[in-house]
Amino acid sequence: MTPTELFLQQLVNGxxxxxxxxxxxxxxxxxxxxxxxxxxxxxxxxxxxxxMGLALFLACGVAGAGLASVPLLLGSLALGAAGxxxxxLAIEKIAxxxxxxxxxxxxxxxxxxxxxxxxxAVMLIFGAQDRYVPSVVPAARWQVMGIVLTPLQGLIFAxxxxxxxxxxxxxxxxxxxxxxxxxxxxxxxxxxxxVSVNRVVAATFxxxxxxxxxxxxxxxxYYSTINFHDGYLTGxxxxxxxxxxxxxxxxxxxLGGLLLGLLESFSAGYLSTQWKNVAAFAVLVLVLLVRxxxxxxxxxxxxx
Amino acid sequence: MKLRKSALWxxxxxxxxxxxxxxxxxxxxxxxxxxxxxLGLNVIVGFTGLxxxxxxxxxxxxxxxYALLNLRSGWPFWLGLPAAAGLAGLAAAALGLPAIRVRGxxxxxxxxxxxxxxxIVVTNLEPWTGGPNGLMGIAxxxxxxxxxxxxxxxxxxxxxxxxxxxxxxxxxLARSRIGLAWAAIREDELAACSLGIDASQLKLLALAIGGxxxxxxxxxxxSKQGTITPDSFDFILSVMILAMVILGGLGSVPGAxxxxxxxxxxxxxxxxFASYRMLIFGVLMIVLMRLRPQGLLGxxxxxxxxxxxxxxxxx
Numbered sequence: 001m002t003p004t005e006l007f008l009q010q011l012v013n014g015x016x017x018x019x020x021x022x023x024x025x026x027x028x029x030x031x032x033x034x035x036x037x038x039x040x041x042x043x044x045x046x047x048x049x050x051x052m053g054l055a056l057f058l059a060c061g062v063a064g065a066g067l068a069s070v071p072l073l074l075g076s077l078a079l080g081a082a083g084x085x086x087x088x089l090a091i092e093k094i095a096x097x098x099x100x101x102x103x104x105x106x107x108x109x110x111x112x113x114x115x116x117x118x119x120x121a122v123m124l125i126f127g128a129q130d131r132y133v134p135s136v137v138p139a140a141r142w143q144v145m146g147i148v149l150t151p152l153q154g155l156i157f158a159x160x161x162x163x164x165x166x167x168x169x170x171x172x173x174x175x176x177x178x179x180x181x182x183x184x185x186x187x188x189x190x191x192x193x194x195v196s197v198n199r200v201v202a203a204t205f206x207x208x209x210x211x212x213x214x215x216x217x218x219x220x221x222y223y224s225t226i227n228f229h230d231g232y233l234t235g236x237x238x239x240x241x242x243x244x245x246x247x248x249x250x251x252x253x254x255l256g257g258l259l260l261g262l263l264e265s266f267s268a269g270y271l272s273t274q275w276k277n278v279a280a281f282a283v284l285v286l287v288l289l290v291r292x293x294x295x296x297x298x299x300x301x302x303x304x
Numbered sequence: 305m306k307l308r309k310s311a312l313w314x315x316x317x318x319x320x321x322x323x324x325x326x327x328x329x330x331x332x333x334x335x336x337x338x339x340x341x342x343l344g345l346n347v348i349v350g351f352t353g354l355x356x357x358x359x360x361x362x363x364x365x366x367x368x369x370y371a372l373l374n375l376r377s378g379w380p381f382w383l384g385l386p387a388a389a390g391l392a393g394l395a396a397a398a399l400g401l402p403a404i405r406v407r408g409x410x411x412x413x414x415x416x417x418x419x420x421x422x423x424i425v426v427t428n429l430e431p432w433t434g435g436p437n438g439l440m441g442i443a444x445x446x447x448x449x450x451x452x453x454x455x456x457x458x459x460x461x462x463x464x465x466x467x468x469x470x471x472x473x474x475x476x477l478a479r480s481r482i483g484l485a486w487a488a489i490r491e492d493e494l495a496a497c498s499l500g501i502d503a504s505q506l507k508l509l510a511l512a513i514g515g516x517x518x519x520x521x522x523x524x525x526x527s528k529q530g531t532i533t534p535d536s537f538d539f540i541l542s543v544m545i546l547a548m549v550i551l552g553g554l555g556s557v558p559g560a561x562x563x564x565x566x567x568x569x570x571x572x573x574x575x576x577f578a579s580y581r582m583l584i585f586g587v588l589m590i591v592l593m594r595l596r597p598q599g600l601l602g603x604x605x606x607x608x609x610x611x612x613x614x615x616x617x618x619x
Contacts, residue, residue, distance in 0.1 A: 038409060040543075095590050102597030105355070105550050109593045112547055116586030124579060236416075236539070243413050278424045285402075285417040292406045 005146040010269040011262065016153045016222065018261020019160035023215035024238030025245070025253035026167065027208030033248030034184045034204050036104075037096065040111035043235015044118035045087055045209050049080040049216025050226045051122050054133050068138040076136065077159070080213035088209025092202055115231075122228040130227045133220035156218050163211060164254050171250065176203055184248070237264075240284045246297025255295060310468075317464035320457040330456040333528070335568035336463035337521055342548040342560040343470050344517030349546065350555035351478055352510040353490030354404070355412040358419020359545050361399075362515040364426060364537035366392040366522025371439045371532055372432065381445035385523045392519020393512040400511035404504055407493075419542055427534040438533030442526050452527070459528045466524065467561065470517055475557045477513070486510055490555075551592060553602020562600055566592075 001009070024046050031039045053076040060072060095110040137152045171177035179200045182190035191197050219234070220226045237260060245256025260280055267279035287295065320329045345359045369391045370384040379387065403414045426433045433439065444452040445462070452458045477483050488496035489503050497503050526532050544567060552563025570588060574581035592600075 032409075036409070038412070098594050099597050102593075103554065103599075103602075105349075105546075105554065106593050106597045106599070109547050109550050110590045112543055113586045113589030113593070116582055116589065118586075120580075120583040120586065124583065232539075236420075240413075240417075243410070247409075274428050275424075278421055278428075281417040281420045281424075285414050285421070288406055288410055288414050288417075289402050292410050 002146065006269065008145065009147045010265045012147060012149060012153065014262035014265030015258055016156050016261070017265065018241075018258035019156045020215050020219050020222070020257075021234075021238045021241045021260050022160055022254045022257025023163060023211050023218070024235065025242040025257045026163070026250060027212045028239050028242040029245070029247050029249060029253040030180075030204050030208045032242070034180060035100070035187075035201055037107055038111075038239070039096075039205075039208075040108060040235075041091055041095070041114040041118065042208070042212060043231040043233075043238065044115045045084050045091070045231075046212040046216045046219070046235060046238070047226070047228060047231030048087060048118055048122060049084045049213030050133070050220040050230065051126055051131075051216075051228075052080050052083045052213065053077075053217035053220050054126070054131060054226065055079075057134050057136070062134045062136065069136045072136040073155075076217050077214050080217040081210035082213075084213025084216070085206040085210040087213075088205040089202055091209075092205040097198065097201075119228050119231065126228065128228065130225040133224050133226055135221045135224065137221065152218075152222060156222065159214060159218065160254075163214070164250065167207070167211075167250055170207070176200070180204060237280065240280060243294055244284060244287055246294030249294070249296045249298070252294055252296035259295075313464065313468035317461045317468070319464075320460055324457070326456060329460050331569055331572045333456045333460040333463055335565050336460065336467050337525055338545065338548060338568035339467045339561045339564035340463070340470060340521040340524070341518055341545045342552065342564040343467070343474055343557065344514040344521065345545050346514075346549045346552075346555065346557065346560040347474060347477070347517065348510050348514040349549055350560070351483060351490065352486040352507060354507060354510065355409065355415075356511075356514075357412045357416035357539075357542055357546065358422070359415075359514070359518060360537045360539070360541040361419040361422035362392040362396050362518035363522040363525070363541070364422060364534070365395050365515075366519030367526040367532050367537070368426060368433060368439070368522075369519065370523035371442045371526045374443050375439060375441065381443060381523070381527050384527075385520055388523035389516040389520040392522065393516030396515020396518075397508045397512040400508050404507045404511075416539070416542075419539060423534055423537055423539075426537070433534070436534060438531060440531045442530050442532065444530065445527050454530070456528075459524070463524060466520070470520075471557050471561060478555075478557065482506065482509065487555075547589065551589075551599055553599030556599065556601045559599055559601035566600070 024042065027042050027045075028039060031037055031042070056076045056079050057072065062069075062072065091114050095114050096107055099107050099110060135152060137150075137155055140151055142149045171180060179190065179195045180203070182193065182195055183197055183200045187197050190200075219230075238257065241256035241260040242253045243256070244259060245252030245254065247253075263280055263283055264276045267276040271279065319332070323329070341359065341363060344362070345356060348354050348356050348359070366388040369388040370379075370381070373379040373384050373387055374381075399415075399418045403411060403418065406414055427436055429435070444454075446452065450458075452462075478487075485496065485501045485506050488499070488501055489506060493503055525536075548563035548567045549560050550563070551567060552559030552561070567589075571581060571585055574584055577584055596602075
C-alpha cells in the first residue's frame with residue numbers, strides 16, 4: 001500500500017465507524033437539546049439494538065456467513081429501530097419522567113440503574129461471551145484507487161446520511177419538530193401554548209433510541225461480533241462526538257461523529273491502536289477548553 | 305469530635321472483634337474504602353457543585369504514587385500515605401486549572417476525558433506502571449513489628465478510623481468560611497463572585513482536597529491489595545462513587561457514608577440471586593431514587609429557588 005492509499009483507506013474506515021458514532025450521537029444530542037439531560041443509558045440502548053438484530057438473524061436461521069438478503073437487512077434495521085424506540089419510551093417513562101422535577105443529578109443515578117439492568121438482561125439472555133453476527137449484506141469487495149470498499153460501508157453511509165436528512169426534515173418542517181424546538185427553548189412557555197411537553201419528550205426519546213437501534217444493527221454487522229459490554233465505550237465515544245459537534249445541534253452530532261471516527265482511525269493507523277482512545281479524549285478536552293460550546297454549537301447567553 | 309460520636313466510631317472500628325467472619329469484614333473494608341472516595345467526591349460535587357466524572361483517576365494516582373514510591377524508593381506506608389494524598393491533590397488541582405473554565409455539564413465531560421486519559425496512560429506507560437499487568441509486591445503497612453499482612457481485619461479498623469477522621473474534617477470544612485463560600489458558589493456562582501468570592505481559587509481548593517482524600521484512599525487500597533492493575537480505576541468506578549454521593553444526598557457527609565454502605569455492600573448481599581444480582585442492583589438504584597429523589601439523607605442543603613426553570617419541565 002502506498003502512503004496515499006493507506007491515507008485513503010484510513011479515511012474510509014474512519015468515516016464508516018464515524019457514521020455509526022453519528023447515529024448514536026444524534027440521540028444524545030436530541031435528548032440533551034430538549035431537556036438538558038445526558039442520557040447515560042443511551043449506549044446500552046444501542047447495544048440492545050445490536051442484539052435485537054442478532055436475535056432476528058438467529059430466529060430466521062442465519063447462522064453462518066455470506067447470506068445476502070434484502071428483506072432480512074430491512075427487517076433487522078426496522079426491528080432495531082422499533083424495538084429500541086419502545087425501549088426508549090419505557091426508560092423515559094419509568095426512570096426519567098418521575099424525576100424531572102427532582103434535583104438534576106438524581107436522574108443520572110436512575111440512568112446508571114437502567115444501564116446495569118440492560119447490560120445484565122442482555123448478558124442473561126445472550127450470554128457473556130462475544131457473539132458472532134452474520135452479515136446479510138453481500139460480501140463483495142470493491143477495489144477503488146487501491147483502497148477496499150465494501151457494500152456494507154456504502155450501506156452505513158447511506159443509512160446515516162438519509163437519517164440526518166429525515167431528522168432535519170422532522171425538526172424543521174413538521175409540527176412535532178416545532179413542538180420540540182419550542183420545548184427546547186422554554187418548556188414552561190411551550191406548555192402554556194398548549195404543547196404537551198411529556199409527549200414531545202417521549203417522542204424525542206423514541207426517535208433518538210430508534211437511531212441508536214439502527215446504529216447497533218449496523219455496528220454488529222460491521223464488526224461481526226458483539227458483546228454486552230460494547231454499549232459503554234461506544235456510548236461514551238458517541239457522547240463525546242455529540243459534545244464535540246456542539247451538543248443539542250443535529251448537524252453538529254453528525255460532524256462530531258465523523259471527526260471522532262477519523263481521529264480514531266488515523267491515530268490507530270499512524271500512531272498505535274493503544275493510544276487511539278487517548279487521542280479521542282485529548283481532542284475532546286482541547287476542543288471544550290477552546291470552544292466549550294462545541295464546533296457547531298451556538299453561544300448561549302447565561303441566564304441569571 | 306463529640307465524645308458520643310467518637311465512641312460510636314470506635315465501636316464501628318472494632319466490629320471485627322464482635323463479628324470475626326473474614327468474608328463480612330472484607331465486604332465492610334471495601335465499603336469503607338468506597339466511603340472514603342464518596343467523602344472526597346462529596347467535597348467537589350456536593351459542597352461546591354462541580355460535577356466530576358473522572359474521580360477514579362485520583363484514586364489511581366494515589367495508588368500508583370504509593371506503589372512506585374514503595375517499590376522504587378522503599379518508602380514505608382506511613383510516609384507514602386501523605387505523599388500519595390499530596391500528589392493526588394496536586395494532580396486534581398493541576399487538571400482542574402484548565403477544566404474549571406468550563407461549567408456545568410461541560411465540566412463533567414472534561415473531567416470524564418481526563419479520567420479516561422489518566423487510565424489509558426497508566427495502562428500504556430508500561431516501564432513505569434507495569435501496563436495492564438499492574439504492579440505487584442507493594443508493602444503492607446506496619447506498626448512497630450506488627451505487619452498488617454493479608455488479613456482484612458486490621459485494614460478494616462484502619463479504614464474505619466480513617467473514614468471517621470475524614471468525615472470529621474469534611475463536616476468541619478463544610479461549616480467553615482471556606483465551606484460557606486463553596487455553598488455560595490454551588491447555589492449561584494455569579495452572585496457569589498459579586499460578593500467578592502474568588503470562585504476559581506475555591507474551586508481549585510475543593511478539587512485539591514477531594515483529590516487528596518481519594519489519593520489517600522488509593523494508597524490504603526494499594527497497601528491492602530499488594531497488587532494494583534489499571535482495571536481497578538475505570539469509568540464505572542467514577543460513576544459508582546458519584547452514585548453513592550447522590551444516593552446518600554448531595555453535600556451530606558453522613559449521606560456519603562450511607563450511600564457508600566448501601567451501594568458498596570448491596571452487590572454482596574444480593575449474591576443469593578446469583579447471576580441476577582446486578583440486574584436487581586440496577587432496579588434497586590432506580591427504585592431508591594424514585595422513592596427519595598433528594599437522596600437518602602439529603603434535602604437540607606440543596607434549596608431550589610421557587611419557580612425556577614427546571615420545575616416547568618413537568619408538562
